[in-house]
Each structure stands twice: as structure tokens, then as C-alpha cells.
Amino acid sequence: MLTEKQRPPSIIQEELSELNALIRKEQDLIQKYPDKISLKFGLDSLKDRESYLLSELKQSYERYQIDAFDFVFEGDVIREHSISLYFIGEFSSALQEVVTSISQSIIDKPTVKGSIPKEIVNASQMDLVATATGSFRIVVASHETQLGDSIPKKSLQSLNSLTDCEDDKTRIKEIGRYIGIRSMKKYQNLMGLIYKSNAKLKMYDSIVPEGFNTKEISTDLARRIYTAIGEVADMPNERKTYFGKLTGVNVRSFTFEFVIDETDEIIKGSFSNTLAEEAKKRLDSMSTIEFIISTTFDDVLDEEKSKWSIGNFVD
Known part of the structure; x- marks a missing residue:
């Protein structure tokens, strides 16, 4: 009461x-x-x-049992007591997408193709609950009540760790291993919006949750972060070796189909022209092959895409 x-x-x-x-x-x-x-x-x-x-x-x-946070804006998006409706809409959407994407890594796992499950979207939802002066200030709060720290608060803690990295590529890449490429791209979009709008952001100015500190992101810092993420966000190539049957080879398009012996899983991908003759020889035969898997993020489909290629024939 x-x-x-x-x-x-x-x-x-x-x-x-x-x-x-x-x-x-x-x-x-x-x-x-x-x-x-x-x-x-x-x-x-x-x-x-x-x-x-x-x-x-x-x-x-x-x-x-609701967590609240405030964000203060300055720069070209502010005019006296008002803010660009386009900017505040884009910012709110970009911030929510970062929080929801990082929540995926907290609740389940950091990288999932396609839409994020509805229960994670709901758990990570934040609401705009107030506006105030101070250039222009918004107050957001977690949508769901929760004992202990809310999912949005935990996600924003990870966002804080990212902002602490500034444009340090090594540190950004280290955190990226835990939160996944989707979250990194969403963070890059948020920084891109700030710098392209010539805005300045102050996080947790008057409402500072326990364990948080006030943070400022200038237009220049947002630009440097945006550039740094673009250089390190793609996942490093992964190598995997499987024994199975090369069931298809096309030496014109340099593509292949391979069936893993143990699981019957089908792998489709490409190979370099230098491996064309060897691939033809091994068609319909059992082989041990080392594959190279490169992972990128498709901004249009909002999902990761993996490309397989033959690295070399082991046996």
C-alpha cells in the first residue's frame, strides 16, 4: 500500500x-x-x-517493481521546447530494437534467424511514460513488473558496456561475441541515427538506476562508434570438418551439395576454381572436407546469413 x-x-x-x-x-x-x-x-x-x-x-x-530511465537530447533535432517527431520516433524504435535484441542473448542465445520470439519481445518492452525539459527529456520504463532487475535494465547494462568501449574495436568485438551480430547491428543503427541527425544524447541524467552512471554520446563519438562497428561487426569465419558424401558438383557456378554421414544434414555452398578438378573427382564419393562458414547480417531480412565454402579436402 x-x-x-x-x-x-x-x-x-x-x-x-x-x-x-x-x-x-x-x-x-x-x-x-x-x-x-x-x-x-x-x-x-x-x-x-x-x-x-x-x-x-x-x-x-x-x-x-518497474525500472525507469531518462534520456536527454540536444543538437539540431531540438528547436526551443520541441523535438523532431521523426527523430524521436526513430530513436524510440532504434533503442527498443537494441534492448530487445540484447534481451535475446540474455534470455535465450545471442543469435537467432528470423523474428525474435514474442515472449522475449514482450519481456523487453519499454514504455514512454513522461517528457520533461532539459533541452528535451524523455522518461521510459519497463513494461512488465519483475522481482529484481528487469530485462530492459539488464539489456541496458550491456548497452552501457558497449558505450564504455567507445570506438575501441577490440573491446567492441569482445562484447559482440556475447550479444551477437544482430545486437551489434542494432547498436550501430542507433549510433548512426544520432550522428547523422547531428544530435547529442545524455543517458540516465536525472533518473540514474542502481549500478548505472550518467553517460554522454556526442555526435562525433556516435560517428566513431558507428564506423568502428562497421569494421568489426561481421562474425569471424568459422571452420568445421565433416565426413560425408559429395552429392552434387557444378563446375560452372562452382557450387556443391554435401550430405553429412552422421546426421544426413545437407550442406550447400561454393568452392574456388582451384578446387574444381578435385571436387569433380570426389563427386558421389565419401570424403572428409573442411568447410569455411562466413556469417553476415542481412539488414533487410533482419537475420543472420551463413555462407559455406570448401576450404580443403582433408583425405
């Missing part, structure tokens, strides 16, 4: 909305009458109240 002094989030959100209108009005008056010191004192008082309400909102959500 909430005591009289412990207000529910909806009441705090309502006051925040009313306060935002007062702050905008005060800022407009200061622009009109810049020499009036009383207006500046009044604005400072309103902003102090806003800081208090944001802290109260965080605590109120915590009582409902």
Missing part, C-alpha cells in the same frame, strides 16, 4: 506535464525580458521542482 506521501506514478506524471508548461512559459518570458532577475529565480525554482519530481517518479516506479 502506498502511504499518503508516496504518490503513484500517474499523479507525478500529471504534475510533471503541468510543470513543463510553466517552465516553457517562464523561458519564453526570459527571452522577452532578459533583464528581469525575478524571472530567472522563478525558472530556477521550477527546475528544482522538476528535479525533485523526476527523483520521486523513479522511486514511485521502484515501489511498483
Whole structure:
């Protein structure tokens, strides 16, 4: 039960909305009458109240076992008290996609083709619950109540680790092994949106969850991160050796079909022209072959794609 002094989030959100209108009005008056010191004192008082309400909102959500976070925007996407609708829509979508993709690696496994399961999408959902001044501020919260840290909070912790890497390719690649190529591409899209929009992002400015720190991503840093991910996001080639039957060989297209003896799994792929004669000799015979598997991410299909090629014939 909430005591009289412990207000529910909806009441705090309502006051925040009313306060935002007062702050905008005060800022407009200061622009009109810049020499009036009383207006500046009044604005400072309103902003102090806003800081208090944001802290109260965080605590109120915590009582409902919901995690809350705030994000502040600056740059070309801001015009006085407003923000580009296109940008905030794209940002919200990109942030949710990063969180949902990383959630896949937390709940199940980091890389899955096709759509992410509905239960993971639901568990990772975040809601926009408030806006505030401070250039332009949004407050988001986990959709589902949960004992302990929510899935969005755990995902954002991984995002924090990525932002800590800045444009260090070695560190980015290390984290990429755990969260998967899909998450890396989603993170790259988020950074691309920030730098291409000439925006600046401050994460966890007034609402700082336990274990988090305020983080700032400038336009230049977002650009450098975006470039770094583009250079390291593709998964390293993997090599696997199987015994089986080479059931198909096409020396014109340099493609093959191979059936693994142990599992009857069919592998289709390509080979270099230097292996064409050897592949023809081994058609319809049992062979041990080392394959090279290269994995890339298809942005259109939103899934990983693996390409198999013959590395060499072992026997």
C-alpha cells in the first residue's frame, strides 16, 4: 500500500506535464525580458521542482517493481521546447530494437534467424511514460513488473558496456561475441541515427538506476562508434570438418551439395576454381572436407546469413 506521501506514478506524471508548461512559459518570458532577475529565480525554482519530481517518479516506479530511465537530447533535432517527431520516433524504435535484441542473448542465445520470439519481445518492452525539459527529456520504463532487475535494465547494462568501449574495436568485438551480430547491428543503427541527425544524447541524467552512471554520446563519438562497428561487426569465419558424401558438383557456378554421414544434414555452398578438378573427382564419393562458414547480417531480412565454402579436402 502506498502511504499518503508516496504518490503513484500517474499523479507525478500529471504534475510533471503541468510543470513543463510553466517552465516553457517562464523561458519564453526570459527571452522577452532578459533583464528581469525575478524571472530567472522563478525558472530556477521550477527546475528544482522538476528535479525533485523526476527523483520521486523513479522511486514511485521502484515501489511498483518497474525500472525507469531518462534520456536527454540536444543538437539540431531540438528547436526551443520541441523535438523532431521523426527523430524521436526513430530513436524510440532504434533503442527498443537494441534492448530487445540484447534481451535475446540474455534470455535465450545471442543469435537467432528470423523474428525474435514474442515472449522475449514482450519481456523487453519499454514504455514512454513522461517528457520533461532539459533541452528535451524523455522518461521510459519497463513494461512488465519483475522481482529484481528487469530485462530492459539488464539489456541496458550491456548497452552501457558497449558505450564504455567507445570506438575501441577490440573491446567492441569482445562484447559482440556475447550479444551477437544482430545486437551489434542494432547498436550501430542507433549510433548512426544520432550522428547523422547531428544530435547529442545524455543517458540516465536525472533518473540514474542502481549500478548505472550518467553517460554522454556526442555526435562525433556516435560517428566513431558507428564506423568502428562497421569494421568489426561481421562474425569471424568459422571452420568445421565433416565426413560425408559429395552429392552434387557444378563446375560452372562452382557450387556443391554435401550430405553429412552422421546426421544426413545437407550442406550447400561454393568452392574456388582451384578446387574444381578435385571436387569433380570426389563427386558421389565419401570424403572428409573442411568447410569455411562466413556469417553476415542481412539488414533487410533482419537475420543472420551463413555462407559455406570448401576450404580443403582433408583425405
